[in-house]
Amino acid sequence: MDSLTWFISGPLLYIAVITFVVVTGKKILYFSSMPRHLRWDLYPVPHQGPEGSKYQKVDFSKLKPQVHLMHELWEMGQEILFIKRAFKNNPKIWKSSFPLHAGIYLCAVWMALVICGAIVELAGIPVYKTSPSTLAVVLYYATILCGVAGAVTGLAGTIGLLWMRYFDEGMRDMADFITYVNLYLMLLVFGSALLAWWNVDPGYNWIRSHTMSLVTLKPVAPDLLIAMEIFWFSVFLLYLPFSRMLHFVAKYYFYHDIMWDDESMKPGSKLEQDVIASLHYKLNWNAPHITSDAAWVDQIPADRKEEDKK
Amino acid sequence: MKKILIKDFGSDDEVLSPLNPEDLLPIPGENLEDIKFKKIKPETLAKYDFSLDGFSALSLPIPQTKEEEEAIVNSFLKGLEKLFVKENNWGFLQPSVLSTEYCMQCNTCNEACPIYVESGRKDIYRPNFRPEVLRRIYKRYFSTSGKLLGKWVGADLELNWRVVYHLAELVYRCTICRRCASVCPIGVDNALLSRELRKIFSQEMGIAPENVHRSGSMQHLRVGSSTGMNPVAFKDSIEFIEDIIEEKIGRRITIPVDKEGADILLIHNAGEYVSWPENPAAFAILFEAAGLNWTLSSDSMGYEGVNYGVWYDDVQFARVALGQIKAAKKLGVKKIVVGECGHATKALVSIADRLAVGDLAIPREGCLPLLESIVTSGKIKFDPSRNNFPVTLHDPCNMVRLMGIISPQRNILKHIMAPGMFREMPNCGVDNYCCGGGSGFAVMNTQNFPNWRDNLASRHKARQVLEAFKDCLDPSIPKYYCAPCSNCKGAARDSLIEHFGFREKYNIIYAGLVELMVNAMVDIPEPFISWEEEF
Numbered sequence: 001m002d003s004l005t006w007f008i009s010g011p012l013l014y015i016a017v018i019t020f021v022v023v024t025g026k027k028i029l030y031f032s033s034m035p036r037h038l039r040w041d042l043y044p045v046p047h048q049g050p051e052g053s054k055y056q057k058v059d060f061s062k063l064k065p066q067v068h069l070m071h072e073l074w075e076m077g078q079e080i081l082f083i084k085r086a087f088k089n090n091p092k093i094w095k096s097s098f099p100l101h102a103g104i105y106l107c108a109v110w111m112a113l114v115i116c117g118a119i120v121e122l123a124g125i126p127v128y129k130t131s132p133s134t135l136a137v138v139l140y141y142a143t144i145l146c147g148v149a150g151a152v153t154g155l156a157g158t159i160g161l162l163w164m165r166y167f168d169e170g171m172r173d174m175a176d177f178i179t180y181v182n183l184y185l186m187l188l189v190f191g192s193a194l195l196a197w198w199n200v201d202p203g204y205n206w207i208r209s210h211t212m213s214l215v216t217l218k219p220v221a222p223d224l225l226i227a228m229e230i231f232w233f234s235v236f237l238l239y240l241p242f243s244r245m246l247h248f249v250a251k252y253y254f255y256h257d258i259m260w261d262d263e264s265m266k267p268g269s270k271l272e273q274d275v276i277a278s279l280h281y282k283l284n285w286n287a288p289h290i291t292s293d294a295a296w297v298d299q300i301p302a303d304r305k306e307e308d309k310k
Numbered sequence: 311m312k313k314i315l316i317k318d319f320g321s322d323d324e325v326l327s328p329l330n331p332e333d334l335l336p337i338p339g340e341n342l343e344d345i346k347f348k349k350i351k352p353e354t355l356a357k358y359d360f361s362l363d364g365f366s367a368l369s370l371p372i373p374q375t376k377e378e379e380e381a382i383v384n385s386f387l388k389g390l391e392k393l394f395v396k397e398n399n400w401g402f403l404q405p406s407v408l409s410t411e412y413c414m415q416c417n418t419c420n421e422a423c424p425i426y427v428e429s430g431r432k433d434i435y436r437p438n439f440r441p442e443v444l445r446r447i448y449k450r451y452f453s454t455s456g457k458l459l460g461k462w463v464g465a466d467l468e469l470n471w472r473v474v475y476h477l478a479e480l481v482y483r484c485t486i487c488r489r490c491a492s493v494c495p496i497g498v499d500n501a502l503l504s505r506e507l508r509k510i511f512s513q514e515m516g517i518a519p520e521n522v523h524r525s526g527s528m529q530h531l532r533v534g535s536s537t538g539m540n541p542v543a544f545k546d547s548i549e550f551i552e553d554i555i556e557e558k559i560g561r562r563i564t565i566p567v568d569k570e571g572a573d574i575l576l577i578h579n580a581g582e583y584v585s586w587p588e589n590p591a592a593f594a595i596l597f598e599a600a601g602l603n604w605t606l607s608s609d610s611m612g613y614e615g616v617n618y619g620v621w622y623d624d625v626q627f628a629r630v631a632l633g634q635i636k637a638a639k640k641l642g643v644k645k646i647v648v649g650e651c652g653h654a655t656k657a658l659v660s661i662a663d664r665l666a667v668g669d670l671a672i673p674r675e676g677c678l679p680l681l682e683s684i685v686t687s688g689k690i691k692f693d694p695s696r697n698n699f700p701v702t703l704h705d706p707c708n709m710v711r712l713m714g715i716i717s718p719q720r721n722i723l724k725h726i727m728a729p730g731m732f733r734e735m736p737n738c739g740v741d742n743y744c745c746g747g748g749s750g751f752a753v754m755n756t757q758n759f760p761n762w763r764d765n766l767a768s769r770h771k772a773r774q775v776l777e778a779f780k781d782c783l784d785p786s787i788p789k790y791y792c793a794p795c796s797n798c799k800g801a802a803r804d805s806l807i808e809h810f811g812f813r814e815k816y817n818i819i820y821a822g823l824v825e826l827m828v829n830a831m832v833d834i835p836e837p838f839i840s841w842e843e844e845f
Binding site: 034037042043045052057058059060079083085089097171173176177178244247251254257266267271272275276278281284286287290296 | 313315316385388389392396397398400401402403404405407408411412413414415416417418420421422433436438439442446461462463464466488491492493494495496497498499502512513514515516523528625626628629632633645659660661662663664665666667668671673674675676678679680682683710711712713714715716717718740
């Protein structure tokens with residue numbers, strides 16, 4: 001059993017973290033390297049500020065683009081932290097979705113605090129309620145607060161969403177099997193974390209100590225419940241970049257590269273070079289009105305008049 | 311109401327999800343029992359597919375042999391694969407991939423969709439229903455996990471010709487107003503996926519609505535206009551508009567055509583010349599009075615502002631947009647201004663911006679800011695008391711939610727309306743609702759599709775208009791529904807006026823913004839707007 005718990009809590013976790021980082025990184029590269037698409041913005045675009053769209057001005061192309069960074073950050077903050085759009089447009093789901101996401105955020109902070117605690121302990125300062133360092137005491141209680149609050153709110157949100165998937169007709173009808181897989185996985189992640197905390201690790205000392213062993217690349221075999229907690233977290237990390245739960249990455253592109261992308265074409269710009277390259281791609285659509293295996297640039301009207309008369 | 315699940319989408323029911331009049335949410339004063347949908351002749355039913363909801367936008371011929379059925383499926387799959395290849399779809403690859411992969415099925419978009427809500431919430435009209443069909447087909451046929459594990463990874467829809475036909479019709483039950491995208495917490499754009507699916511049907515399978523493709527964008531490229539108006543007919547119509555101006559204001563204005571080096575090339579939706587000539591007439595009166603150096607073009611790509619490609623086909627979109635820009639280049643104008651047409655403005659000013667490379671990057675603008683500058687410049691004197699009747703303003707999706715043009719039209723109305731006469735509709739600005747004519751619906755008139763459009767797609771707009779005028783519905787009070795967009799006016803004519811009978815019942819007329827402006831001009835002796843004659 002010890003070798004199994006050691007494998008789960010050591011090598012498997014390393015593999016999960018590396019897989020998550022590599023695959024997520026590859027996805028980010030993939031999304032970032034896609035061709036610049038045609039304009040498809042959606043208003044309001046926050047960085048345009050209180051004046052709103054430049055399309056409201058005569059000779060807007062001669063005006064310097066308005067960039068109100070604070071407006072954009074304010075809008076992003078509301079969306080990232082509070083899921084503003086769901087709150088505004090679907091309060092029913094927000095009541096469960098927000099706790100789930102808040103739980104994830106708190107657990108992420110908890111993980112950071114656990115790693116900090118491990119480093120502090122490696123530096124010789126005990127992280128405990130009676131520690132001589134006030135900072136270490138704060139770290140100790142903050143870790144407990146974030147860990148417990150994160151797991152409880154995350155679990156509550158997950159249960160709420162599962163409830164809706166089973167008992168709200170529309171939600172049930174539109175869900176596929178994977179939706180349930182995702183929610184049950186979240187249930188296991190938050191549930192196993194709470195179970196380990198409640199039964200064996202109320203001060204997160206075990207997990208902090210285990211993190212120390214991970215940081216020093218000398219993983220040890222922890223308690224079975226902690227190994228279970230790590231196992232479900234590892235499964236979650238391994239699965240996450242392949243699933244639609246990676247929407248937190250996609251959301252960046254949805255907002256910044258599509259809805260809020262208002263960059264205008266300027267002669268000699270990088271954008272222009274990119275578009276010129278794309279216009280030379282050869283398309284192979286098959287409909288009769290399209291010249292297949294010709295470039296986009298060769299589909300323009302002057303060159304197509306005779307063809308169109310067919 | 312019959313429940314339709316995604317996995318049942320290819321069922322061979324005679325009609326998968328019939329839309330019946332009693333399903334609709336009634337608007338005030340409406341008796342649903344009075345609604346009669348057009349009866350389809352048995353020979354037509356035997357020939358064409360009406361099996362989605364009892365309506366046909368595409369006149370799809372029912373396949374007669376197994377081979378034909380297989381050809382439909384195979385052609386669709388080929389097109390679907392191409393949608394995710396950069397060479398074939400660079401213009402929308404990133405938005406398509408992201409929207410296909412990251413919908414969390416939260417249904418937030420559902421209540422934002424006027425068609426879904428007004429249909430009595432029929433499953434197939436959910437804005438995430440058709441994209442979900444796309445996702446499950448894609449997963450089933452193009453992902454390793456879907457091929458191996460099927461429904462266990464969400465790939466639970468087997469493809470047959472009925473799925474393809476149902477989907478082809480269903481993508482023409484969405485106006486692509488993008489209200490769904492504007493409420494999605496993640497930013498998933500299910501409306502875009504409707505458009506992307508339309509591209510598969512058009513660009514790969516050669517399937518598109520007759521009025522949008524063959525007699526739409528193809529005719530536009532061949533003749534010069536989707537109305538069929540060639541350059542000679544266009545010049546004739548200009549003379550006719552000059553006659554209208556003379557009749558209306560008592561003096562003749564010569565409308566500049568093909569004036570080289572003008573500051574502005576004005577491009578109208580050519581439907582204005584045919585259906586609402588008072589609109590280009592009003593533009594001419596205003597531009598002349600403001601002393602603008604402007605022109606129209608009689609080039610075969612220079613007088614028609616529409617770009618139907620924006621609704622269904624990237625190749626057609628690019629051909630039209632670049633043709634229009636080249637026509638402006640020929641005249642050597644300083645900029646293009648698009649008249650009162652939402653999709654034309656969005657297509658040419660915004661979407662086509664990323665096609666206008668090199669010397670094609672000529673400035674392009676919508677007309678509303680220019681009109682606002684005319685009002686605020688003081689070059690023309692307006693008497694707001696002349697517009698002493700209730701007016702409400704329709705926000706065309708393409709100009710407002712998709713371009714953020716919100717304040718110019720309101721500022722204009724503030725200057726030209728008698729106090730207290732302008733009232734906003736509920737859900738105005740970027741939160742607006744489509745007129746029901748969006749994405750080509752206003753021009754799609756084959757089979758019984760107009761029945762569906764007028765009864766369902768425009769229903770929420772009818773509700774909004776009644777709400778805006780609720781304090782003055784008495785027909786003795788003339789009212790004006792201001793729609794600064796040709797397609798929105800087309801929808802108003804067909805649905806609000808002819809179908810719902812708003813003119814007869816409530817004395818509501820519809821027209822654009824420029825007509826209201828000219829009506830308030832001090833220099834115009836008689837009212838430009840009339841409730842008595844056909845306007």
